[in-house]
Amino acid sequence: MAFQSIHAHRQGNPLPKDVAADELVPLALRRVEQSKALISFLLVMMSFFAMYFLLDPVIRPGGVTIEDAFAPFTPLPIYEAAVIGGLLLFQLSLIWTTGLQLLPTFLSSRIVQLFETLPLTERQKDRIALYVVLRLFSYPIAVILVTVPFAVGFGLHSWVAGLAALPGAVAAVVLGLALALYTGGFFVRNVQGARGGAGRAALRWMYILLWTIPALAIYGSIIFGPGILAGFSTLSTQGTSSAWLAVSSIFPEPFAYLPILAATPAGVPGIPFLFFPILAALYAVFLGVAVVWILQAPRQIALGVARGEGPVVELSPPLRPSRPMWAVVRKDIRTASRTPAFAFILLLPVMDAFLIGLASIAGASTSAEAFGFAAGAVTTAAGFTVVFGPAFFATELMGYAYTRSLPLRDRSLMFGKLSLIVGVYVVSVFTILGILALRLFDPVHFLEFVGAEFPAVVAAGLIELALIFHMAEKSGLPVTYLFTGSYVGLAVVIPGLFVAGIPLVGFEIVNNIPGAPSDWALPVLALLSLFVLAGAAPIALSTARGGGPP
Amino acid sequence: MAAENPSTSSIPLVLRELTVRYGDNVAVRQLNLTVRAGEIYGLLGSNGAGKSSTIKCVVGLVPSAGGDVRVFGRSPIADPLGTRRLIGYVPETTLLFDALTPREFLEFVAGIRGMTSGEATARVVRYITAFQIQSEYEQPIATLSMGTRQKVLVIAAMLHQPQLLVLDEPFSNLDPRTVRIMKELLTEYVRGGERGILFSTHTMEVAELLCDRVGILDHGQLKGEGTVNELRRVVDGKGETLEEIYLRLTVSEEGVREAVRQLTVR
Numbered sequence: 001m002a003f004q005s006i007h008a009h010r011q012g013n014p015l016p017k018d019v020a021a022d023e024l025v026p027l028a029l030r031r032v033e034q035s036k037a038l039i040s041f042l043l044v045m046m047s048f049f050a051m052y053f054l055l056d057p058v059i060r061p062g063g064v065t066i067e068d069a070f071a072p073f074t075p076l077p078i079y080e081a082a083v084i085g086g087l088l089l090f091q092l093s094l095i096w097t098t099g100l101q102l103l104p105t106f107l108s109s110r111i112v113q114l115f116e117t118l119p120l121t122e123r124q125k126d127r128i129a130l131y132v133v134l135r136l137f138s139y140p141i142a143v144i145l146v147t148v149p150f151a152v153g154f155g156l157h158s159w160v161a162g163l164a165a166l167p168g169a170v171a172a173v174v175l176g177l178a179l180a181l182y183t184g185g186f187f188v189r190n191v192q193g194a195r196g197g198a199g200r201a202a203l204r205w206m207y208i209l210l211w212t213i214p215a216l217a218i219y220g221s222i223i224f225g226p227g228i229l230a231g232f233s234t235l236s237t238q239g240t241s242s243a244w245l246a247v248s249s250i251f252p253e254p255f256a257y258l259p260i261l262a263a264t265p266a267g268v269p270g271i272p273f274l275f276f277p278i279l280a281a282l283y284a285v286f287l288g289v290a291v292v293w294i295l296q297a298p299r300q301i302a303l304g305v306a307r308g309e310g311p312v313v314e315l316s317p318p319l320r321p322s323r324p325m326w327a328v329v330r331k332d333i334r335t336a337s338r339t340p341a342f343a344f345i346l347l348l349p350v351m352d353a354f355l356i357g358l359a360s361i362a363g364a365s366t367s368a369e370a371f372g373f374a375a376g377a378v379t380t381a382a383g384f385t386v387v388f389g390p391a392f393f394a395t396e397l398m399g400y401a402y403t404r405s406l407p408l409r410d411r412s413l414m415f416g417k418l419s420l421i422v423g424v425y426v427v428s429v430f431t432i433l434g435i436l437a438l439r440l441f442d443p444v445h446f447l448e449f450v451g452a453e454f455p456a457v458v459a460a461g462l463i464e465l466a467l468i469f470h471m472a473e474k475s476g477l478p479v480t481y482l483f484t485g486s487y488v489g490l491a492v493v494i495p496g497l498f499v500a501g502i503p504l505v506g507f508e509i510v511n512n513i514p515g516a517p518s519d520w521a522l523p524v525l526a527l528l529s530l531f532v533l534a535g536a537a538p539i540a541l542s543t544a545r546g547g548g549p550p
Numbered sequence: 551m552a553a554e555n556p557s558t559s560s561i562p563l564v565l566r567e568l569t570v571r572y573g574d575n576v577a578v579r580q581l582n583l584t585v586r587a588g589e590i591y592g593l594l595g596s597n598g599a600g601k602s603s604t605i606k607c608v609v610g611l612v613p614s615a616g617g618d619v620r621v622f623g624r625s626p627i628a629d630p631l632g633t634r635r636l637i638g639y640v641p642e643t644t645l646l647f648d649a650l651t652p653r654e655f656l657e658f659v660a661g662i663r664g665m666t667s668g669e670a671t672a673r674v675v676r677y678i679t680a681f682q683i684q685s686e687y688e689q690p691i692a693t694l695s696m697g698t699r700q701k702v703l704v705i706a707a708m709l710h711q712p713q714l715l716v717l718d719e720p721f722s723n724l725d726p727r728t729v730r731i732m733k734e735l736l737t738e739y740v741r742g743g744e745r746g747i748l749f750s751t752h753t754m755e756v757a758e759l760l761c762d763r764v765g766i767l768d769h770g771q772l773k774g775e776g777t778v779n780e781l782r783r784v785v786d787g788k789g790e791t792l793e794e795i796y797l798r799l800t801v802s803e804e805g806v807r808e809a810v811r812q813l814t815v816r
Contacts, residue, residue: 318671319657327661331647331654338649338690402641405609406662407634 040139047147050087054155085256092172099180112302129299161259168255178290185301254279328416349384353428357435381428421461452526459536460500466540503528559623562746567617577603579770588743592761593750600770601750638707642718648692677705696723717749754793768800
């Protein structure tokens with residue numbers, strides 16, 4: 001994997017000036033470690049939050065119980081199991097999502113094909129492929145197996161309960177890996193390996209929407225968690241019903257109840273004591289089968305990558321070359337349609353808009369409330385767009401050395417990427433508009449807000465791209481190489497967020513000044529947005545002066 | 551540095567004292583080389599001799615540490631876009647935008663090259679048919695064999711009928727039928743006497759058959775240059791084939807014998 005990340009240099013990309021050639025591999029390895037450490041940090045934070053939610057109410061500041069705030073009538077064991085279940089679901093989803101992101105890298109490294117030529121047994125080849133994949137998850141898996149029992153044990157004041165949480169942690173890891181490999185293989189066959197054509201492109205985008213399910217599960221569990229908990233609570237008060245038993249038997253609930261039973265021998269209201277241990281044992285058998293499959297799956301998936309040969313096609317449909325800027329946009333959208341990780345970057349702001357829009361349907365009862373939700377959703381979408389905008393250069397990584405041999409102006413490249421950033425924002429806006437049109441809602445007011453915010457989003461995108469181009473020019477490195485460094489990512493994204501945020505801060509200040517007319521806020525937002533755009537545009541245009549891309 | 555040098559504006563490629571460095575490692579050392587109009591020039595050398603570094607520098611992918619590169623009088627540094635418009639390039643490795651199909655990739659290249667739909671379609675159909683890759687035309691590049699990727703790169707390089715073709719190991723991975731087509735195609739390509747071709751290769755037979763002149767690179771330096779007959783005179787007629795000439799010029803003949811002796815000792 002580390003070798004993969006230095007591969008770009010072989011394609012003609014210059015070496016970084018401040019890094020000696022023999023330090024490239026250690027540098028690439030460090031970047032892989034950083035990525036794993038970041039995921040591990042997220043996992044630790046989630047365990048910490050779960051522990052906080054489980055702790056005794058008297059420890060919390062203000063003496064207000066979190067259980068009461070979210071679901072006031074929920075029996076404590078059900079609340080605790082929901083927290084543990086949510087934690088396990090989050091860990092599983094993160095492993096699944098990460099696996100889906102990394103699987104294409106694993107496959108494109110063709111490491112498995114290399115080992116096929118060596119005098120190894122089938123079993124040894126299977127194990128090598130498995131270890132290569134598992135290395136990608138080394139810290140995250142270790143973190144899950146350590147922090148989940150710790151968080152549960154500490155949160156429930158019972159180390160026996162902590163130990164009883166270990167099977168759930170193992171189950172989350174196994175199921176997350178199995179789902180990542182299985183769905184990853186499916187997407188490699190049906191999305192990455194899919195033939196060209198407009199109809200097939202639409203099908204690929206539908207598959208990619210399915211691909212976002214694990215990420216949606218993470219996000220949705222946060223937004224809809226309290227509602228789900230309230231539903232559990234209602235079902236539990238109805239005694240032993242088939243619906244309550246059915247809901248409680250869905251993974252990961254049986255494993256989530258094991259620590260509760262260990263800590264509270266009185267059991268769970270409405271459910272026989274042995275119900276969860278028996279279900280957990282049945283799940284364990286199923287997961288055992290999954291483990292056997294996982295042992296040989298990475299190699300089988302890698303070897304099953306389709307070799308491209310289809311029917312002889314009719315060459316008559318003419319090629320439709322676009323102007324250079326649109327050629328970059330079309331290439332990126334086509335790349336995204338076969339690269340789920342990249343498509344995810346494009347879709348995240350839209351998904352965010354969709355989910356917050358849905359939540360607002362349930363929550364808003366007046367037009368003012370709906371507008372508040374919509375403004376929040378579109379601002380979050382703008383934030384995501386600005387944060388992930390620079391990642392649109394990630395598509396260039398492998399083919400970029402070739403692109404640099406083409407007569408592509410840097411302005412064409414810059415405005416192509418800017419069009420993607422703006423396009424994602426606009427799609428998010430229309431997603432929110434479509435959902436909220438169902439509610440009491442004044443679309444004109446919403447569109448005024450969007451129109452006022454829009455120049456700031458463009459300005460933020462321009463500043464980010466100008467910074468990337470400037471750094472590339474200064475360091476003599478291609479833009480794609482720059483983006484692989486996390487420091488550069490932050491150095492670009494933070495100014496972008498700052499530029500996008502200035503008008504919103506002004507909007508909020510005017511909104512909260514006592515006695516200020518409420519209709520001043522929107523003009524202030526619009527003026528500040530235009531102001532930052534007027535500042536950003538000349539900077540961007542002077543950075544991309546019209547030569548070849550750096 | 552002047553964007554255009556009138557004295558070399560009709561010459562496809564002129565390298566003067568070109569030096570390429572990677573940190574402390576000097577890959578190309580003060581190289582002088584000219585590809586004349588109507589000429590196919592073969593750059594020969596072992597692995598690491600500096601062939602690809604020279605080519606990447608001509609195309610503008612790697613900066614030079616010294617010297618001058620002129621493509622029809624234009625400098626890739628001072629006028630990168632103008633130079634790139636004149637060049638068609640086949641890189642050493644076949645990594646492209648793997649998520650695109652050949653059709654989508656060629657459409658992208660044609661767009662950047664500012665080609666019309668009609669001319670792009672006509673040329674692509676001709677090449678795809680000649681190279682017999684109709685069945686791979688709508689398959690993602692990631693799933694294609696190395697040979698097919700190489701064919702796609704050759705088509706992309708020739709799509710706009712450039713004045714200078716720069717080919718880095720163009721025959722590696724190609725099947726004999728395509729190699730034969732390529733040889734005929736390249737010979738025909740420079741027949742008008744205005745265009746030029748620079749290509750690197752390890753394959754002496756191809757170079758001997760195809761090239762008007764060859765340059766032999768060793769450790770970043772040009773050890774010999776000329777037609778095969780001229781080079782034969784340089785080694786006092788002691789080489790029959792280009793391979794023998796190459797081994798003599800790079801003083802590796804004795805080394806080859808020693809290596810073979812070592813490898814065959816029981």
